[in-house]
Amino acid sequence: MRRYLRRSLWQIGIVVLGIATINFFLLHLAPGDAAEVMAGESGAATAEYMAALRQQFGIDQPLYLQFLRYVGHLLTLDLGYSFREGMPVAELMRQRLPATLLLMGSSTALAVSLGCVLGFMAARRAGKIADTVISTLALLFYATPVFWVGVMLVMVFSVALDWLPIGGMTSIEAGYRGWALAGDVARHLVLPAVTLGLFYLAIYTRLVRASMLEVYHLDFVRTARAKGVRPWRIATRHVLRNALLPVVTTLGVQLSSILGGAVLVETVFSWPGLGRLAFEALFHRDLALLLGILFCSSLVVVFVNLAVDLIYTLLDPRIELS
Amino acid sequence: MAFPDSLILSADGTGSHPRFALLRRLLRRPSALCGLVLMAAILAMAVLAHPLYPDDPLDMVAAPFLHPGTDAAFPLGSDMLGRDLAAGIFHGARISLLIGVVAALVSLVIGIGIGALSGYYGGRIDAGLMRLTELFQTIPPFLFSLAIVAILQPSIATITGAIGITAWPGLARLVRAEVLKLRHSELVEASISLGASDARIILLHILPNVLAPIVVSASILVASAILSESSLAFLGLGDPNVVSWGGMVGAGREVIRTDWYVATIPGIAILAAVLALNLLGDGLNDALNRKGQRR
Amino acid sequence: MSLLDVKNLSISFATPRGRLAAVRDLSFSLKAGETLALVGESGCGKSLTALALLGLLEPPAVMEGNGIFLEGRNLLTLDEPTLRSLRGSRIAMIFQEPMTALNPVLTVGEQIMEVITEHEGGGRRAARARAVALMEKVRIPDAERRFAEYPHRLSGGLRQRVMIAMALACSPAVLIADEPTTALDVTIQAQILDLIGTLKRENGTAVLFITHDLGLVGQHADRVMVMYAGRVVEERTAADLFADPLHPYTRGLIAARPGLGGSGRRERLMEIPGTVPGLGAMPVGCAFSPRCAFADDLCRSTVPTSIDQAGGRIACHHSEGIHDREPAIRRIGNS
Ligand SMILES: Nc1ncnc2c1ncn2[C@@H]1O[C@H](COP(=O)(O)OP(=O)(O)OP(=O)(O)O)[C@@H](O)[C@H]1O
Numbered sequence A: 001m002r003r004y005l006r007r008s009l010w011q012i013g014i015v016v017l018g019i020a021t022i023n024f025f026l027l028h029l030a031p032g033d034a035a036e037v038m039a040g041e042s043g044a045a046t047a048e049y050m051a052a053l054r055q056q057f058g059i060d061q062p063l064y065l066q067f068l069r070y071v072g073h074l075l076t077l078d079l080g081y082s083f084r085e086g087m088p089v090a091e092l093m094r095q096r097l098p099a100t101l102l103l104m105g106s107s108t109a110l111a112v113s114l115g116c117v118l119g120f121m122a123a124r125r126a127g128k129i130a131d132t133v134i135s136t137l138a139l140l141f142y143a144t145p146v147f148w149v150g151v152m153l154v155m156v157f158s159v160a161l162d163w164l165p166i167g168g169m170t171s172i173e174a175g176y177r178g179w180a181l182a183g184d185v186a187r188h189l190v191l192p193a194v195t196l197g198l199f200y201l202a203i204y205t206r207l208v209r210a211s212m213l214e215v216y217h218l219d220f221v222r223t224a225r226a227k228g229v230r231p232w233r234i235a236t237r238h239v240l241r242n243a244l245l246p247v248v249t250t251l252g253v254q255l256s257s258i259l260g261g262a263v264l265v266e267t268v269f270s271w272p273g274l275g276r277l278a279f280e281a282l283f284h285r286d287l288a289l290l291l292g293i294l295f296c297s298s299l300v301v302v303f304v305n306l307a308v309d310l311i312y313t314l315l316d317p318r319i320e321l322s
Numbered sequence B: 001m002a003f004p005d006s007l008i009l010s011a012d013g014t015g016s017h018p019r020f021a022l023l024r025r026l027l028r029r030p031s032a033l034c035g036l037v038l039m040a041a042i043l044a045m046a047v048l049a050h051p052l053y054p055d056d057p058l059d060m061v062a063a064p065f066l067h068p069g070t071d072a073a074f075p076l077g078s079d080m081l082g083r084d085l086a087a088g089i090f091h092g093a094r095i096s097l098l099i100g101v102v103a104a105l106v107s108l109v110i111g112i113g114i115g116a117l118s119g120y121y122g123g124r125i126d127a128g129l130m131r132l133t134e135l136f137q138t139i140p141p142f143l144f145s146l147a148i149v150a151i152l153q154p155s156i157a158t159i160t161g162a163i164g165i166t167a168w169p170g171l172a173r174l175v176r177a178e179v180l181k182l183r184h185s186e187l188v189e190a191s192i193s194l195g196a197s198d199a200r201i202i203l204l205h206i207l208p209n210v211l212a213p214i215v216v217s218a219s220i221l222v223a224s225a226i227l228s229e230s231s232l233a234f235l236g237l238g239d240p241n242v243v244s245w246g247g248m249v250g251a252g253r254e255v256i257r258t259d260w261y262v263a264t265i266p267g268i269a270i271l272a273a274v275l276a277l278n279l280l281g282d283g284l285n286d287a288l289n290r291k292g293q294r295r
Numbered sequence C: 001m002s003l004l005d006v007k008n009l010s011i012s013f014a015t016p017r018g019r020l021a022a023v024r025d026l027s028f029s030l031k032a033g034e035t036l037a038l039v040g041e042s043g044c045g046k047s048l049t050a051l052a053l054l055g056l057l058e059p060p061a062v063m064e065g066n067g068i069f070l071e072g073r074n075l076l077t078l079d080e081p082t083l084r085s086l087r088g089s090r091i092a093m094i095f096q097e098p099m100t101a102l103n104p105v106l107t108v109g110e111q112i113m114e115v116i117t118e119h120e121g122g123g124r125r126a127a128r129a130r131a132v133a134l135m136e137k138v139r140i141p142d143a144e145r146r147f148a149e150y151p152h153r154l155s156g157g158l159r160q161r162v163m164i165a166m167a168l169a170c171s172p173a174v175l176i177a178d179e180p181t182t183a184l185d186v187t188i189q190a191q192i193l194d195l196i197g198t199l200k201r202e203n204g205t206a207v208l209f210i211t212h213d214l215g216l217v218g219q220h221a222d223r224v225m226v227m228y229a230g231r232v233v234e235e236r237t238a239a240d241l242f243a244d245p246l247h248p249y250t251r252g253l254i255a256a257r258p259g260l261g262g263s264g265r266r267e268r269l270m271e272i273p274g275t276v277p278g279l280g281a282m283p284v285g286c287a288f289s290p291r292c293a294f295a296d297d298l299c300r301s302t303v304p305t306s307i308d309q310a311g312g313r314i315a316c317h318h319s320e321g322i323h324d325r326e327p328a329i330r331r332i333g334n335s
């Protein structure tokens, strides 16, 4: 266990360094010096501020010193200052994080739970109509662009039917509190969570189905049949349990793509999270903010993958941390 | 050119020319057939874009908000600026396919290169390259492309590069695993003992045998590159000089309260292209994979 | 009374090019407390037979026949829920590969308990106690602790004991052991076979012992069926078979058998010249004729029927005159 943690820390170090290098490289690719890039094109940066930025970056110093300085800032989680928002990048992100976590958590929960159920149903009826319907729908959702699903859902459920709010996270003007507020947020959450969830629902449905079909061919399933275990129990206790192992692994891998999906969904629904923040940063060319978000998202991915490793060892007795 | 065994698979027993066996196997599956037909339609749109709509699709040619079906000259109608939607869809097919295919090629070159070197040499080279792969897997790919395009300014070249450079890690792992399997095969060991150069062995003996999984991944890579390109364009990071399906959805989004079709139609085009490539990928996977065939 | 009666069982594969027969016209019966060995080279259809008896064949394999009677009930006419209730309780099976035959994410104790709870219901606590008792019965040391162990933590021998405990949990009338020791060391092999023998005598279970190792048959079986390319060619008591094999194939097998002792490792029965014909390339007449030293036109054109002879059954056109041709057989055997 200790060795495992040490190795993980080592990995985190490498990732931080790698992302820092890439970010640094990107900053230097942009036209103008790093300070100009960081200040953004909001046009409002004062001369003093630019001077301060140049000082902070050590623009006049050799490149490797600039790099070391940059890494030093990152390590202390000093991600720079967003001139446009008038706030440190780290603080801005901290404010937007909860909304994103709520959105990603609920859409992942939706995708995993429903995906397991649908994948399970399709695998048990492999080749029958139910399987064909589920698999076709999954493929369709898999191929549909997330942002378009969002726009279509808004068109149907907000504009045409007027059942759900068109965007945002709360009805500010209503001034809800307590449970009423929670209900209001939930109503705002439905469409974004479904939009983001549908794509991953498709992924998990396909994955669970394929994984279960593979497990059905393994020897121990034949043993269970020879023992006279009921088909339902074979499907749940023997097949599904083993088929879920790759799902857990995928959960970690998918996270880095779901963060990208969040940018699109939050933009469509004006959901005040990190994704929307990234879009705003993009819109205002606030690169300090954009790169800060990229850096932190990568860190989140690293940590979630460590957690997934730990969960995996709990689920699969054959794996021990080494 | 010699065709590698993995692509021939004439084990049908029907005994006609082996090169068509794969195609025939594909056509036998209804889903793969759908994929082929859809793909052919999109290719046809891309090819016919210039002959049918020689003018710039970004030009204003009609009255704004012409609904589909109301004017025979503009079957899909026009948007808020009076641009012909049909022309946009046809020209968009060209751009989507161009960026999708080239970005996939970029990913293929990087992914195959890193995977093959890593699997073939092993040891430190493997460890180093795999670290790099892990790093690229950790950085959210879409956010990464977004940052690159934002910094470099959107153009077809930067968009293509940004998508290609973020999409290769999965392929690199796949190729590495396959190369590892072949690395100690008799054929490779024999070539080594005959003094063949590493490059020769990798290019002539190893990669051709890994072609089947690469072909399958390639179609999926093109599909996801098309998705990424349209997503970038939707967020306003498309090349401003060309029309893009994603950009059309983004523009149409502003008017969904009154004119539903402006955002809907280009979205269907994206869906069709991505679906076609995925169906083809699934079909190729089944057709190339003997295990899948027996089931 | 025989516990298991198999009448004219055939198994084939439905392929795009038509039916491929894998097992043909198999008939035998099995009495309480008796061990019948089914011997044959790899691929001759032994495992298919075992799965068919449990009703576990999967497409494209299909079976047909005049009946599989288990304690008087014809399995071919029962519906799937009834069959399921018999599997594991009245007829049970031990598989060849203990490494993969157990579910890796369930403890071995849970997997033994499952047989009891599925067939007899009852509380979990009672089932648990019985599972531990079963583990002791199959001589798993430290059963109480091993109950909560996962399969990958146990040795092959212990895993096979777990399989036996599972198979015997509901005291089945018939036990099918499909090459139960092939994956194990020679010393463990003997222990496992002795254990099966002891448990069989205690419970009066009938055992169908499938193996490709003729060397194990002498000590562990009462009767032997020799199978070649999907057909039983000779069925005799074990003593008779070894004293005086009558089918050329059996004679070849026995002659080719490595002596006991020596390295102690028995080799596969592959010493007869030629190879087993594939399912799609069966000869017209006797399947063994291409490898048989005295096959004649009759053998090459007509499949021999099984006839009662010498206290058993033999399917060979020339088995009655076999002793006259002894030298020829020796030559095959030694080549
Ligand atoms: N799905 C299938 N399609 C076609 N032929 C099959 C299939 N499954 C098994 N066979 C064939 O059926 C024959 C009998 O197989 P079986 O497993 O019963 O052999 P076995 O006697 O148990 O051999 P072993 O000693 O190797 O276990 C083999 O020749 C095998 O190739």
Ligand SMILES: [Mg+2]
Pocket: C046, C047, C048, C178
């Ligand atoms: Mg077998």
